[in-house]
Structures are given as structure tokens and as C-alpha cells.
Amino acid sequence: MVKDFDELHAIGELTKIEDPLVRYQEITRINHNGDSFPIHSFEIGSDDPSAPVLALFGGVHGLEKVGTQVVVTYLTSLFKQLSWDEELRRSLEKYRIISIPLINPWGMYHHRRSNANDVDLMRNAPVKALEKKKFLLSGQRLTPRLPWYQGQENAAMEEELQALVNYCRKNIFQAKRAISVDFHSGFGLKDRLWYPYSKTLAPFKNITEMENLEQLLNETHPHHIYQIEPTSESYTIEGDVWDYLYDEYIQENPDGVYIPLTLEMGSWIWVKKNPLQIFRREGLFNPIKSHRYDRTMRRHIMLIKFLFRAVGSSKAWVKENSL
Template structure:
């Protein structure tokens, strides 16, 4: 069945324009469809590059929280940049010969259309996975099962994950977890005055098994973009949460030995936009998105450049992944930086 796009959902129309421009060089599939009051919205996965499972892959995800439109717009801007470079960028084509790119810019189109954090069923997709926090999570924000009328609702106990959550998991499992090395970036907004890059875990303060690899990636970012302002840290340093999709997928990825899957969450600091334009406090969209055009353009430029760095890092991972004694050093430095210092 063909999905008719309501005129209010500009991001979905933009995605289809980009896909049409990319033509045969892109592969597009509808992973699921979401019904909202008789309107049907597709959840798209766009892929390009080498499909061989022996090459690395990067997945870019946005729009998981419908209220945070800037996350979808960053991923769309990244895809648009790639498509616009396809006719002339020889280096991009060489990169695509040895890696795979995956895009899901609009994971929660129903939430985008309704202007809500949750999906149309009132479920927060980032609290929807079957993972419980080891320790006490903060009330409500850490995930709750009281009511879909309250924010951060996890869904009913024992119920299947929402269609959008299952679609994201299916794409990750098929496109990323089939490879020996992959990175995922999920773009959000709404946390503090700084742009933060979070990595698992969200459900426990314990370090992840691939802590040395995360530390090495952070070091690579520091060396490559010496003036960046990202705060790179485990999410557990801020708060614990139930039902985190990336914890769920990371735990799945760790089941077979020898696989490296590094899921990252970009939390754009939306309070900075409010600080510069306090009138945004009076609109729900303004709490999570830059409403002034030049600020939005600045945000897109900065984060699209970072996403390009992540793609390049994945492509060249053999040159920076730590091994042997170097891995042990990264482990010790990461523990000192992110875990032991937090307990002092």
C-alpha cells in the first residue's frame, strides 16, 4: 500500500526527494508502516556502499523522539550531503567500495507528525527495550510503566516492543551486527548546555566490554578535531534508565566473540539554544530545537562534519583499534577518566 504523506511531515517528503535524487546508487526499503488516525507513515531504511559483511558499516539514526526534529534533520542533512557528492566525489566512491552506510532518519514518523516525544501509542521508544536498570533509575525520566499519559512510558510489562523499535533493531541486526566492526549514531537533543556523545551502558554503571575501543575513538576525535566541544562519556554518568534500545542491541552484539559494535548517542545541548533565545521556552518545539534559521544551519554544519568523521573512523578502524598492551592502556585510562574519578 502506498503511504500518503500529510503536508505537515516535511521531513518525510524531504527524505523521498533525496532518495529520488540518489537513484540507483541508493537502496531503499520500508521496514514498517505506522498508522496514525487513518494516515499511514513509512519507516525507511536507506543503504549504500559495499554490502559485503566483511567490510565495516556505520548506521545513522534520527527522529526516535518525534519532538526532537533536529535529530532527524541532522541525519537528513548528512544523507543529502552524501547524495550531492555522488556525481563528482571520487574519494567518496572509494570509501563506499570498502564500507557500508545505513540511514534511518525518521524512526518515529508518527511522533514527528504529532509533535510528541513518544510514538502515537504513547510509548517512548528509548525506554521500550526489555532491559531493566541494575540500580534505581530516576523517577519518570528513567522509564515508567504507570501510564502512556505520562512521559517516558516503557509500554506494558511483557508486551512486544513497538513496531518502530522492532524496525530499528531489525535494521541494526541485519546491517550492522552481521559485521566484525560497526558503529551506530543516534541523534537526539535536549540535554544541557553541551553537546554530548553518550555510549552504553544506560542501565548500569558498570563499564562495557569495549571500553578501550570507546576510549580510543574519543582519543581519535580529540586528535583529529582539536577544537571540538563534545563531551564524550558513558550515559550512566548522567543517569540510569530502563529499556534503552542501544543497551539491548549492544548486549546482543556481545554474544558472539570477536565482534566490535560501538553504539553512540549524540545529545545536542538544546538548553544553549534556549539561553540564546529565551522566547523558545514558551513553545514545546523550542525546548528541543533551534528555531532561528542561522542557528539551525550552524548546528547542521557542526554535526554533519562529526558524522563524516565517524564514517571515516569506521572505514579506517584497523589503523586505530587498540590491541594487546595498547588496549590495556586504554582500558586503564578510560577507567580513570570515566569511572574511578566519578567515585571519588
């Protein structure tokens, strides 16, 4: 039986759009104990797989509902705008936005970070950490009863992650310019925008382009709230799928530029301002009060819009001789 809950329902509503610029599909279905959870994707704009692309992902960690909510809020607004904004339609004939708003629907339905096999999907890709590991937090294979469980050594990737990897190979790897954002929420007072690597402090190949992009954001939106840093700044992570996909992309596409970003929305600020929400199951990872929810949606939609313009105007942050 297909399970229904608010976020999955909202994604179902998005599939009702009828517009030649929008395509959607059910990329796989997660079945567990008689329950069934579809994973949907959306492709908006050009159908040329080499066209510049902005990719938006959410719900890798089921408990972090706000990530999926930001992506769904953006897509809902985009679909409305498509009905009247001719300039936007022209842009999307040249560029693409692609999305999987909810990667771990079983986890979201069950208020769990992991999937049904207790695996943390952000620790499950075949990537080794090279330095500065933090006990448990960097990923662990000791027991599925503790968080950050990576799954068994040398086992195949979990179904949800394999679907995500296949999707990115198909829809991102041919693009010469690509930016992706994976929306998470967790501890910390600030919203952090992370770039590769997770596995090491060593810089990734597109670090110059990343720094140019950061400067462009700082100059275009001087009041933005993001702390921008490599994921490994606090501690290295083993099994990060964005490390895995980035390394594969750059091998296949040595002249291409791909920036995989992870947005970690700081949830301490929501708890600090509303301590009672600590007693609610989602309270540690999501804004509960409605004005805080509204502010969260607004602020990140500004970022998505900026990144969409940037991926379409890459001359502003990519030196042409790297073409």
C-alpha cells in the same frame, strides 16, 4: 492516507537518487486512525554485510526534529558528493553507511516524544536498569499519561522499535567493525556524546576501543564541542534499545567491535540565547533561529565525516590482536 510534513518530504526527496551505490526501502509503515506513516531506510556503499559500517538514526523521539534534520542534511550532502567525488566512491565500495533518518514519524507529525501508543521508544526495549534509577525519568510503567512510559511489562516491543531492531540485526550484526549514532536533542547546555551502558555504570566490553576512538577525535579535532561520557553518567535508563542491541551483537560477534553512540544535542543553549522560543511547541528541543540551525548542521556533519573515516580505518583505534 499517507501524511506529509517537512522532514518526511525531505526523506522522500532522498529516495529520488539514482546511483548504483545507493539502495533504499520502506521498512515498515505505521498506521493509526486511518493515517499512514512510512519508515524509510538507506544503504549506501558495499552490499557485503560484513563490511565496516557507520549507521545513522534519528527521530526516535518525534519532538526532537533536529536529529532527523541532521541526518537528512548529511545524506543530502553525501548524495551530491557521490556525483563527483571518485575517492569517496572508492571508499564506499569497501565500507557502508546505513540510515533510518526518522524512526517515529507519527510522533514527529504530532509533535510528540512518544509514539501513538504513548510509549517512549527509548524506554521500550526489554532491558532492566541495574542501579541508580531516577523516579519516572529512568522509565516508568505507572501511566501512559506521563512521559518516559515504557509500555506494559512483558509486552512485545512497539512496531517502530521492532523495525529498528530487525534492521540493525540484518545490517550491523555481521560487521566486524560498526559505529552507530542515534541523534537526539534535550536539556543541557552541552552536546553530549553518550556510549553504553544506560542500564548500569559498569563498563561495556568495547570500552578500550571507545577510549581510543575518543582520543583519536580529541587529537584530530581538538576544538570539538562534545562532552563524551557513558549514558549512565547522569542516571541509568531502563529499556534503552542500544544496550539491548549491543549485548546481542557482542554475543553473536564476540570478536567484533561495535560502538553505539547517542548524540544528545544540548538545547538549553538555544533557549538561553533566544528565550522567546520557549513559547513555541518545538522550541525547547530544536534551534529556531536560522544561523543557529546552520551551525548545528555544520558541527555534527564534521562528526559524521570523522566517524565514517574512523570505521573504515579501524586500525587507528582497535588493537589488531582483538581481530
